[in-house]
Amino acid sequence: MQRRIVIAPDSFKGTATATEVAHAIAAGWQRGRPGDQCILPPMADGGEGTIDALETAASGSTRVTTTVHGPLGKPGEASLLLLRDDTWVVELAETSGIGLLDAVTRESARAATTYGLGEAIRFAIDRGAQRVLVALGSSASTDGGVGALMALGARFLDESDAPIPLGNEGLHRLARVDLSPVGALPPDGIIALTDVTNPLLGPTGAAAVFGPQKGAAPEDIAVLEAGLRRLVDILQISGARADSPGAGAAGGTAFGLLAIGASIEPGALAIAEAIDLSRQLARADLVITGEGSFDAQSLAGKVPSAVLEIAAVHDVPVAVIAGRVSPDALNGDTGTHPASMLSLSELAGSAEATMSDPVRWLEVAGEQAAGLFNG
Incomplete structure (x- = not known):
């Protein structure tokens, strides 16, 4: 039988x-x-390889490429996936991933950014995305998702109202945030997919747990943490909670996405639903x-x-x-x-x-x- x-x-x-x-x-x-x-x-569970897995498993999907700025600003091609129901899948590893670095160093840990991820999300929104699934995994940065939000239009300013530098190092100069230029999200929202439940801050947070993987030396962890903590202090009015399960995913990128109204979901279950x-x-x-x-x-x-x-x-x-x-x-x-x-x-x-x-x-x-x- x-x-x-x-x-x-x-x-x-x-x-x-x-x-x-x-x-x-x-x-x-x-x-x-x-x-x-x-x-x-x-x-897949929302990490690296999510687009490859979904392209095979989800019938009628279409792979699309666009140019984005990589984790240290170098332009490169990134793949996105369009599903049949106008859901777009964006993979952080494709845009801002640690695998895109020539070398992982203390300098890259401080300077790396998620700006390219925001460019890819904007690309999908501009093409009529009904929903955007953002696969968070293999991040090179600990910028709290600020780079991505800046690419989406948000303004992160210093005391002189000048844009802060990209990367965690810029967070230390943060004085004011204006999220209003981001505009409306897709009708069915932005969903951050992750397989971790780490909060943004503390001993199980983004800097302490994931910073060493990104090149941070032990003495750099407190510096990365201080940048993220300043971001939390300035973003208090946004409603994003640093202690939300998963907020620390991808160097805090999930926290940044929460600040503009995105939600966090277990990656494996969301992908199971998509296929x-x-x-x-x-x-x-x-x-x-x-x-x-x-x-x-x-x-x-x-x-x-x-x-x-x-x-x-x-x-x-x-x-x-x-x-x-x-x-x-x-x-x-x-x-x-x-x-x-x-x-x-x-x-x-x-x-x-x-x-x-x-x-x-x-x-x-x-x-x-x-x-x-x-x-």
Whole structure:
């Protein structure tokens, strides 16, 4: 009997895109059960690779490119995605991402900006966007989203009413903000997609947790934090809350977007909605998901948690294939557990073997998963 298998993984960061992962698992499954139908809607959690995953999974989507200013001001091409319902997807990694830097340094940590992200959002709005999904991940900056808001028209001024410099370093000179030039948002709003719940400030905030990844030395953290705190003090009238879950995402970009009326949503669930994953799982016999490392955090807003949540609604079993499965993977979880979990590292004998040829071991895992399936 033919079974319908939905394969909806995240990317295996640094080794394989979500699309490559889905195709490799499907190839292995078909070796084990050639009569089954495999449906491949690769997923993402709002970080790098969101556009690639949605372009594959969302039928009728169109990729569009535009020129924006990168994190240090150098112009470059950025991809956006237009979905069939006039939703535009903008990915911070494409416009202001750390991967766009030639080198990550203390100087780039202070000077990097999200200005290009705002240019991309404006591009979508000017073309009639009904809604804009902003995938926040892989940010190079800690500017609180100020660069993006400036590109959208907001005025951030110093004591002499001159525009402040871009980057976190400019926040220390901030004296006055005028958000009124931003104008109306798309009818269905701007949605900031993130897989973290960090606040803007404090020991779990944007500077303390993510600053070192962006080149900040230990002594720079307090400086970055002071810039963000000044932004909060000046923006108090906007209604944006620094302690909102996720406000610290992408160097505080989520906080900046909140200040103009955007909302924050868990990226994986929003992307699942955009590709109508619920409809696909309603007719599935099994769904396979996964990511590079399946651990306790995977069930707190990552792709596997979203897939498990939707699968539970339709009473569909879930298999997880991951590069590594941590012993604490299910700790603290009170929801639905996967029916099975496969670790590529265990199949290959080591993490190094897995990473040297991830497609091969994903295929092996897919074939083994087919052999374990009793549907």
